[in-house]
Amino acid sequence: MTNFVSTPSVPAPDIVRCAYLELVVTDLAKSRAFYVDLLGLHVTEEDENAIYLRSFEEFIHHNLVLRKGPVAAAAAFAYRVKSPAEVDAAEAYYKELGCRTERRKDGFTKGVGDSVRVEDPLGFPYEFFYDVEHVERLTQRYDLYSAGELVRLDHFNQVTPDVPRGRKYLEDLGFRVSEDIKDSAGVTYAAWMHRKQTVHDTALTGGNGPRLHHIAFSTHEKHNIIQICDKMGALRISDRIERGPGRHGVSNAFYLYILDPDGHRVEIYTQDYYTGDPDNPTVTWDVHDNQRRDWWGNPVVPSWYTEASLVLDLDGNPQPVIERTDASEMAVTVGADGFSYTRKEEDGSAGEKTGFKLGAQV
Amino acid sequence: MTNFVSTPSVPAPDIVRCAYLELVVTDLAKSRAFYVDLLGLHVTEEDENAIYLRSFEEFIHHNLVLRKGPVAAAAAFAYRVKSPAEVDAAEAYYKELGCRTERRKDGFTKGVGDSVRVEDPLGFPYEFFYDVEHVERLTQRYDLYSAGELVRLDHFNQVTPDVPRGRKYLEDLGFRVSEDIKDSAGVTYAAWMHRKQTVHDTALTGGNGPRLHHIAFSTHEKHNIIQICDKMGALRISDRIERGPGRHGVSNAFYLYILDPDGHRVEIYTQDYYTGDPDNPTVTWDVHDNQRRDWWGNPVVPSWYTEASLVLDLDGNPQPVIERTDASEMAVTVGADGFSYTRKEEDGSAGEKTGFKLGAQV
């Protein structure tokens, strides 16, 4: 039974959006080749230990920090809050939750000022900040626009064993659920949660965690994503294309998943939808709907369900990974006992493997 | 050992391009829903037995005939020749080859005049014609332009057991090879052959044959193909998406394979390259190159290798299917003894499964 995170009596910090991820990588040069040469993220600043990268339309100092370290992991999921006072609010909120927090007036990374980092109830290193250096927003610097240009940071995706517990915690924190995946027995397999007016700023994927599932950047159009695939083919690293491109059922976005040199997963993503109305309809998908993860019914590769990146505690040590005890989405949809459907039977039931793309599942 | 088709002493007919396919379908209404409602091909004419369809930029009567019949099969692969006299040339050519031929001054289908049909040396029903009714070319009828519009017939693809034999026969017939797939032992797995200035008018895929592998229509841009996938998702027939979308290694085209209600395979295809120069370089791919069939290394589903449509003889009976005795591409690349690579080893060798996308092959 889920042991929910308590709801603090103090108000949750007013979060604007996911803002940056700090990633520990084991070979900075290889990671630079991936994020800068391949993906074209823009270097705001770099030194021998870290590279600060931003997307094309970003005006804050960075969306991604690559920091050299011994163990590949995610060191911080950073959110921007609405005002300097909201950093105080975040600190108070997590203190009341009994979480370890660390406040640094000069920030944890270059370009960012007063910040608080916490080990949150799910075991993730969350950061909250408002002060940040503004840098040139490249929006109309089309002289720098590559064929596969990444224009915005879109979201994080976190793996956690108990999705309802995580969802409740994030809802208390002010996130709203745009979509989720459930089964008829009430198991929740995943949930998408937003502050800005898109489908998500972060999502919870059920699995062994806490781990980082992926970070996602968006492009303007679908052809930009296809170009990234084509370029990976040209560079003969197509084996680093893990899944896609495809159209998500959930979120409706056109997507691609690729793997960086350390195995950190990056999603390239475009064209989800507006979620800013207070009564934005939540979409619930049946875990056996074969189009939930890929609208075209293409299979999810097993690694996408099983692999993810470690996350660090505030001392920089990997958090222990706790096993999911709820049913696994992979097991119930791919395994011998699972069944899925593309369309409902005429009587409304989800027929066993009706219209299932068997050929693709070998 | 390959028993080559002899080369006639009379000149081969001067073929312009692949022009139309006659398909036997078992349920005309279901096929109409697929080709007209889903894919948006334009009806030139129809009656209770047949539907004559053309693509958006076509000015001849049809690119596809759907004819109602008891057994799903391909009844004719029709090529347009350069002049009326070339129909005579075709007839003479096949007669000398010892093939059964049938000449009809009024054509075999509506809209087409003087034609000859043959049972060719590979067992395929080929047709050659020049006279054809011109119809409205819809090129600028953007009021009829759907989001997934098919603008041209691009090519046929035929399954035949002995690719070198078929290739020699088609080269004699005036086709030129743009690309092929081979192995270091000299086995040819497939060849692409053109008359018009694209990568192919037809291709030979090694396998049990004679069978129709697919017919391909082209779109203007890549997003048009994505729309077809999205629409099939919306119609909850994603299980009829067999493979893709993806980027071909061979031909460089962006592609999608879908299955019609009878299991006839249709490719949607865009952006291959110009091949009109006499010395257009032929591209040879190693069968173990994991990017040959999909530039992004995504796996070919087994059905794509094994399933194909019967073809009819001139009496309308299915041609017997002869088994391929050469190595099968699926076996040498997917099976237990196969190996593939994404990139060469530094010593230039193709390392065993170097960079192979294992996860995707489960």
Place this chain on the structure above:
Amino acid sequence: MTNFVSTPSVPAPDIVRCAYLELVVTDLAKSRAFYVDLLGLHVTEEDENAIYLRSFEEFIHHNLVLRKGPVAAAAAFAYRVKSPAEVDAAEAYYKELGCRTERRKDGFTKGVGDSVRVEDPLGFPYEFFYDVEHVERLTQRYDLYSAGELVRLDHFNQVTPDVPRGRKYLEDLGFRVSEDIKDSAGVTYAAWMHRKQTVHDTALTGGNGPRLHHIAFSTHEKHNIIQICDKMGALRISDRIERGPGRHGVSNAFYLYILDPDGHRVEIYTQDYYTGDPDNPTVTWDVHDNQRRDWWGNPVVPSWYTEASLVLDLDGNPQPVIERTDASEMAVTVGADGFSYTRKEEDGSAGEKTGFKLGAQV
């Protein structure tokens, strides 16, 4: 000198976004042909007097009401507020401003509940509502997706003589300025103002007003807009394309302006940028920058500056149009005494007609 609108002591209503426009049209059938047959907006409901239309990804009842009437005009600019209580807040706010208001518990249009309409200080008919009927959100109904699909209502654009006055009023109402156009003498020619996280929910264009400059819908990608042009060419109504397609300097969006049968202007718009951060940088353009209105320097046609739609008061009578007394953007950029530049001189000054596209202005 600008006579600013006073700032009420009661809080401004919390506006979510621009939600719908009510347009009076003189021939409902002709307007239906334009908005439904040409543009593909989806009919939620219609009768002999009115048509209720929505965009592809909308879940509220409508984004556009076409109502039959004797004089073509805009009858209401409707904004959605965050909760039912905010309708009360809006009513109180405008009452304190001394504006005429009208509250209707059952709404002014089908599908919308409790609403207040006001004659605002600038003379525009504004509406505020929360209660609205949810309808099918067509986001994944790709079977209904046309090649030029309009996916969201993006913004309104209003013509008003005194832009700084209007801007101050809208800032008080909670809008934030994303971009504006000024000259070195301090004249403001236009301002873009948002509540949702895009460049604008409405904009103020300096000119004789109050008038509706245009309503804008967005597409997913740029090719969707090109298709609308192509389709208008095919329908031989290219003379209803007023301006574009082009890339805006302001907002960076790809755009097109077309005219409906009554001369109401519709913009089709895609790919502006995220503005949700509290310190989102405001972009100010020099009125003499030749790329401000079209990033490619293509000229603005005079009608775009001079023509606009009347707006109605709460009795349904056209508001009188007041002349702008400030300098006109057309006069200072197109006329004999104006000058513009594409790039600054090396000394930083804006040279007279440096790099100006004279040929295009003949």
Place this chain on the structure above:
Amino acid sequence: MTNFVSTPSVPAPDIVRCAYLELVVTDLAKSRAFYVDLLGLHVTEEDENAIYLRSFEEFIHHNLVLRKGPVAAAAAFAYRVKSPAEVDAAEAYYKELGCRTERRKDGFTKGVGDSVRVEDPLGFPYEFFYDVEHVERLTQRYDLYSAGELVRLDHFNQVTPDVPRGRKYLEDLGFRVSEDIKDSAGVTYAAWMHRKQTVHDTALTGGNGPRLHHIAFSTHEKHNIIQICDKMGALRISDRIERGPGRHGVSNAFYLYILDPDGHRVEIYTQDYYTGDPDNPTVTWDVHDNQRRDWWGNPVVPSWYTEASLVLDLDGNPQPVIERTDASEMAVTVGADGFSYTRKEEDGSAGEKTGFKLGAQV
């Protein structure tokens, strides 16, 4: 009255396609910035006097030679022929026409072998060659693919005073007319002529000549062309965008015209249609059809009609420019006595300025 070019008794050379243009430019560094840095053409070879450039999918040595010289001009319009013997055929053909010819076994430019250059009957420097160095075809080098990538040389466009005379000469030379523009009095304003299976390899534009109107490169998709505009905006050289982007009536291609540092005009072009059938329908446009030059009715800027590049004789001196005596397209469509229409009247006549976009013509 047109004094037609005589038809030689010897066969015309068998031309494959337009292959390259040699352009004299006055500042090699500035031209390099334009063609390489801005447009992304690929340098095959360069020295202090010349740069040899090719498009992405080209496999011959170059499509464009920029040669430094005192007077900006076109030095050669080079066509590839089907075999070495066709160079002899070309030489014999032009000799019989009484034209000055020059044969060079080692070619006139690097990378090209045995060639003949001629001063053709219209005064243009034409070259014919077969032997050419093959270079890396970059088709799948997506690591080099820019957002506005030029993938093929598409065509030349030549200005000549007497279009029917030029057309007859080119038809004798084996070109076929795909489209033309005429008036009801029988004046021909322009003609499009092809060897390869596209709308043209060259076109004749009526005007003072012989002059080069433009050279055209094609892109894969429409967004690639938009990116070139966007990049020119970013570089603040939007005044070098002369016309477009737009959709041509003639050819149906999506287009853009830009000007290089010497004023040589370059078209970027995509998605015309297949013309390879022997009876490909010729499309004739009425000069008063307002959608002939731009399907969206956008006006042609006057410079597009009047400006063009000089061409050189075989000594490298500019050919004298002869005035057109037939009616000018600009005069009959833009001037005071002209009239145009967007759609025909109901009685079938082309009403005076029916639906003409007057506002845009100011």
